[in-house]
Amino acid sequence: GAVVSQHPSWVICKSGTSVKIECRSLDFQATTMFWYRQFPKQSLMLMATSNEGSKATYEQGVEKDKFLINHASLTLSTLTVTSAHPEDSSFYICSASRLTGVWETQYFGPGTRLLVL
Amino acid sequence: AQTVTQSQPEMSVQEAETVTLSCTYDTSENNYYLFWYKQPPSRQMILVIRQEAYKQQNATENRFSVNFQKAAKSFSLKISDSQLGDTAMYFCAFTPYDKVIFGPGTSLSVIP
Numbered sequence: 001g002a003v004v005s006q007h008p009s010w011v012i013c014k015s016g017t018s019v020k021i022e023c024r025s026l027d028f029q030a031t032t033m034f035w036y037r038q039f040p041k042q043s044l045m046l047m048a049t050s051n052e053g054s055k056a057t058y059e060q061g062v063e064k065d066k067f068l069i070n071h072a073s074l075t076l077s078t079l080t081v082t083s084a085h086p087e088d089s090s091f092y093i094c095s096a097s098r099l100t101g102v103w104e105t106q107y108f109g110p111g112t113r114l115l116v117l
Numbered sequence: 118a119q120t121v122t123q124s125q126p127e128m129s130v131q132e133a134e135t136v137t138l139s140c141t142y143d144t145s146e147n148n149y150y151l152f153w154y155k156q157p158p159s160r161q162m163i164l165v166i167r168q169e170a171y172k173q174q175n176a177t178e179n180r181f182s183v184n185f186q187k188a189a190k191s192f193s194l195k196i197s198d199s200q201l202g203d204t205a206m207y208f209c210a211f212t213p214y215d216k217v218i219f220g221p222g223t224s225l226s227v228i229p
Contacts, residue, residue: 108162
């Protein structure tokens with residue numbers, strides 16, 4: 001149990017275009033979902049936390065107009081990178097927890113590799 | 118500032134041996150949770166073990182156990198009978214109040 005999927009797993013796009021990444025909890029209802037960014041050989045950097053039906057809470061330094069997060073249902077959250085640029089190239093990971101609160105165990109998706117040309 | 122430190126960027130261990138990964142953290146909170154996550158080459162994050170700060174008993178999960186020293190703010194992970202599949206990045210994380218903070222990670226290689 002507690003499986004989280006991400007789609008797509010790998011995306012290449014041109015600079016200036018927008019890219020949407022989906023995160024789904026397959027066998028549980030995710031009250032809270034998290035979005036992370038990870039650069040090669042580095043740790044996870046939390047970008048934002050979203051609760052179903054509420055606006056996402058962004059971490060300091062993360063542009064909310066560039067990284068649009070929607071948590072429309074208890075099983076789906078989306079991250080849209082708007083007007084992507086090469087510096088947005090990274091590995092994006094989502095995670096989900098059953099209950100509200102960061103102390104709950106997070107179940108991670110397999111990640112999405114984004115390359116902006 | 119609330120931080121997590123993993124002082125060993127890289128470690129190696131012979132197959133079937135035991136290895137301990139260190140983690141220290143800094144917080145003024147009294148209630149929080151601590152985690153060890155594993156990230157193999159596939160980059161899928163996998164929960165290894167979880168510890169509630171209010172519990173004195175150290176968590177164990179099969180070959181994985183922790184040594185939690187709350188006063189010292191230390192949370193080390195011991196892997197017994199290391200297996201080739203244990204080769205991965207290991208991240209220590211803790212969740213004071215409304216934040217989740219990951220350490221920089223320790224790259225563990227299990228040598229056959």
